Amino acid sequence: MSERPRLTVLSGPSGVGKSTVVAHMRKEHPEVWLSVSATTRKPRPGERHGVHYFFVTDEEMDKLIANGELLEWAEFAGNRYGTPRAAVLERLEKGEPVLLEIDLQGARQVRESMPEAQLVFLAPPSWEELVRRLTGRGTEPPEVIERRLAAAKVELAAEPEFDETLVNTSVKDVARELLALMDVV
Ligand SMILES: Nc1nc2c(ncn2[C@@H]2O[C@H](COP(=O)(O)OP(=O)(O)O)[C@@H](O)[C@H]2O)c(=O)[nH]1
Ligand SMILES: Nc1ncnc2c1ncn2[C@@H]1O[C@H](COP(=O)(O)OP(=O)(O)O)[C@@H](O)[C@H]1O
Known part of the structure; x- marks a missing residue:
């Protein structure tokens, strides 16, 4: 029997393919339903406000945090990111499957505040392939890539903290595995 849909968190190093x-x-x-996070990062070409992220100023992020409007938040590679709380709770109450795509620090906070959440780690087939994907995406300058690769080492070491690990060799296969973990198919 399928259980009540619960919150699923997908984490993994930058560039792994989340x-x-x-x-x-x-x-x-x-x-x-995928939560749209607030971030102080600048939009990449093609990213749209309210679709990929809510792009906010530092002052707006300060307010979101101070007012308790974020379920979790973290600083990642020089920018802040956070999950708007109300929208997530609303969807969960409706019984809809909810997915958060957030970093390791955020995943740890969700584990604390919502222990029933399912934590899924997306791993690269190899370190070399992760570097290739992050560099190949061409969205970050070399110094930002360096910061993200430094963060990636920390994130890869934390993989045992997660309930499940999926290796992103084939996008199609991993998407299907994730759906199965979420009880959607
Ligand atoms: N804690 C937390 N991390 C987030 C949130 N939104 C995005 N992230 C994470 O922040 C990191 C950087 O995201 P981004 O700048 O979009 O780069 P990308 O994931 O490499 O495309 C990734 O690990 C995201 O999963 C959030 O609301 N909270
Ligand atoms: N299974 C895969 N095989 C090969 N390339 C992939 C795969 N998954 C993602 N990519 C590529 O890797 C790069 C990073 O993917 P992206 O989804 O932006 O990662 P993330 O969201 O984890 O930072 C992109 O150029 C994407 O097309």
Whole structure:
């Protein structure tokens, strides 16, 4: 019997393919609700406010934090990111499957505040492939890539803290595995 849908957290190093996997999955299963985070990072070309992120100023982020509007938040590679609390709780109350794509520090906070959450780690097939993907994406200058690779070492070491690990060799396979973990298929 399928249990009540619960919160699923997807984490993994920058460049491993989290956004690609989630986009692929949601194309076929738009009923999976993905939380849109607030961030102080500047938009990349093609990223839209309210779709990929809510792009906010430092002052706006300060307010969100001070007012307790974020379920969790973290600083990652020089920018702050946080999950708006109200929207997540609303979806969970409706019984909809909810997915958060957040970093390791955020995943740890969710584990504390919502112990029933399922934590899924997306791992690269190898370190070399992770470097290739992050560099190949071409969205960050070399010094930002260096910061993200330093963070990636910490994140990879934390993999045993997660309930499940999926290795992103094939986007299609991983998307299917994630759907199964979320009880969607
Ligand atoms: N804690 C936390 N991390 C987030 C949130 N939104 C995004 N992130 C994470 O922040 C990191 C950087 O995200 P981003 O700048 O979009 O780069 P990308 O994941 O490499 O495309 C990634 O690990 C994201 O999963 C959030 O709301 N909270
Ligand atoms: N399974 C895969 N095989 C090869 N390349 C991939 C795979 N998954 C993602 N990529 C590529 O790796 C790069 C980083 O993916 P992205 O989804 O932006 O990662 P993240 O959201 O984890 O930072 C992108 O150029 C993407 O097209």
